[in-house]
Amino acid sequence: xxxxxxxxxxxxxxxxxxxxxxxxxxxxxxxxxxxxxxxxxxxxxxxxxxxxxxxxxxxxxxxxxxxxxxxxxxxxxxxxxxxxxxxxxxxxxxxxxxxxxxxxxxxxxxxxxxxxxxxxxxxx
Numbered sequence: 096x097x098x099x100x101x102x103x104x105x106x107x108x109x110x111x112x113x114x115x116x117x118x119x120x121x122x123x124x125x126x127x128x129x130x131x132x133x134x135x136x137x138x139x140x141x142x143x144x145x146x147x148x149x150x151x152x153x154x155x156x157x158x159x160x161x162x163x164x165x166x167x168x169x170x171x172x173x174x175x176x177x178x179x180x181x182x183x184x185x186x187x188x189x190x191x192x193x194x195x196x197x198x199x200x201x202x203x204x205x206x207x208x209x210x211x212x213x214x215x216x217x218x219x
Contacts, residue, residue, distance in 0.1 A: 098199060101161060102211065106192075108157030113144050138187070146183040150176065162214045169208050182207035 117137060121128075128136060148155040153164040165182070167175050185191055185203035194202040204210050 105157045178207045
């Protein structure tokens with residue numbers, strides 16, 4: 096599996112995992128959080144899922160399964176925190192998912208100057 100197919104599989108895995116986690120969260124806090132506030136909490140959890148996993152591991156759970164990792168394409172690693180923050184914010188723009196129809200790297204990759212690489216067996 097390579098290229099757009101791999102990226103699509105990462106997206107499907109992460110989306111499925113996120114929604115399972117979200118359902119458990121919603122069930123656990125259904126009596127404490129008003130249903131009208133759940134959409135904002137869901138957005139915050141979505142942001143945290145991607146940002147925290149990619150910041151601390153370079154990988155979300157989906158990327159761990161497919162043995163891929165997020166890396167910066169610039170040499171300045173000091174800005175990686177900011178790049179990941181921008182990358183994660185860009186996921187909220189509706190045209191981000193459509194951007195894969197035109198390029199291998201999605202809008203969130205292009206603007207944040209990051210990319211996803213396949214890990215070889217020696218680094219896993």
